[in-house]
Amino acid sequence: MSLLVESIFKICLFFMQFAMPENYLHIWPRHKFVIVASPNQDKSFNATFVLPMSIFNSLSKSEEILQFFQQYFPDFLSFVGSDDIIRTFLPSKPNSLVTIKCSTYVSSIGDMLLMGDAAHSIAPFYGQGVNAAFEDCLVLFETLKQTNFDIRKAFIAYK
Numbered sequence: 001m002s003l004l005v006e007s008i009f010k011i012c013l014f015f016m017q018f019a020m021p022e023n024y025l026h027i028w029p030r031h032k033f034v035i036v037a038s039p040n041q042d043k044s045f046n047a048t049f050v051l052p053m054s055i056f057n058s059l060s061k062s063e064e065i066l067q068f069f070q071q072y073f074p075d076f077l078s079f080v081g082s083d084d085i086i087r088t089f090l091p092s093k094p095n096s097l098v099t100i101k102c103s104t105y106v107s108s109i110g111d112m113l114l115m116g117d118a119a120h121s122i123a124p125f126y127g128q129g130v131n132a133a134f135e136d137c138l139v140l141f142e143t144l145k146q147t148n149f150d151i152r153k154a155f156i157a158y159k
């Protein structure tokens, strides 16, 4: 099982400049885990760490955490610094990445509809969640137009 370490490494301001080029996602892919950093308007980056639960559980002491980052992410370690790595990683509360598949998105009498992640979440690595959610909106809008904005009929047609 993978997990998303939500308490996020902040790669901070460096003389009011971005520490890395700002118009990119910065990705540190490793075989079983990955760090992804995205830029913020205050010139910092948020870095999210995805790794298997078994590895996360094996990193409970400062020395273990530092050794892990030195081995796999030496340049990331130099951006963030040992103290911040420890301070951020130790109290992290991981969240699971879930995949949701529904057999139907609509209640039998057409009074309730699931869209987007609620209906079909997938792991973020595919980069498709937002597209899929927008497509749901397009399809629903089409069925609303076809049914002259009768919501119940539109929901049934959407199904």
Ligand SMILES: Cc1cc2nc3c(=O)[nH]c(=O)nc-3n(C[C@H](O)[C@H](O)[C@H](O)COP(=O)(O)OP(=O)(O)OC[C@H]3O[C@@H](n4cnc5c(N)ncnc54)[C@H](O)[C@@H]3O)c2cc1C
Binding pocket: 048, 115, 116, 117, 118, 121, 124, 125, 126, 127, 128, 129, 130, 131, 132, 133
């Ligand atoms: C780390 C990560 C990276 C991702 N990268 C990408 C990417 O590169 N490309 C891509 O296409 N997708 C990506 N995704 C997936 C994408 O974010 C989701 O697929 C998308 O946000 C789904 O939109 P949604 O509106 O269905 O759900 P959400 O965006 O989750 O919106 C649901 C909203 O409902 C609110 N809510 C929840 N419960 C309640 C309640 N009880 N009452 C009121 N409000 C409530 C939540 O606060 C939230 O604002 C990524 C996801 C993650 C976690």
